Amino acid sequence: MILDTSAVIAIIQREPGWQQIRSQLEQANLLRISAGTLQELLLVAHCRGVLDVVEELLLLLDADVVPVDEDLARRAGGTDAVSACQCRGRLLRHRIIKGFGDDMPANNAIHSLLSDFFRSWTAAHCFELWDRPKSDPAQTLANTTGGARSDSYL
């Protein structure tokens, strides 16, 4: 089972469906989270003021953190990755954890991690823009229009 940002936030803030997610977590033999998702999760938790609590929950969950390296990032440029992102978007809308069982083909899990990588990169970019001083609107606009917008998952 691969852990998703929205699922952790849903649990910690008792959002609709959190009991189902908890039940899945209790039953999962293997729990993983990509390093990209972890970064995104910590950013979102910070913005919501629940960073410390989420850190405690992560300790409790004891998930394996899976690294996202350059090789995975470069492979994310393919059409398969695009479809994986679309698939991921549907999952996010339903705010669930997608259970990737041990029998799931490995490439599907990789695709999931790739979409995590994209989302984490754009999250970092958003927050970089967010923290930029307003006194430099031209630079901010240039960066805003030139960069990816990714606020749908926050």
Added chain:
Amino acid sequence: MREALERELQRQRRIRRSARLQQDLSPLQDQAAALARPFDASELYGADGLPG
């Protein structure tokens, strides 16, 4: 042998995770409810597309 050990390790982790969730999740959720502040992603940018 190695696979069997790995399976057992994961089983133990699952049991421990389940027990911890039952014991500690509710207090953590209460803590989060007390600390959480509203955060709307749409507030990141204004109507002009600039960070708000």
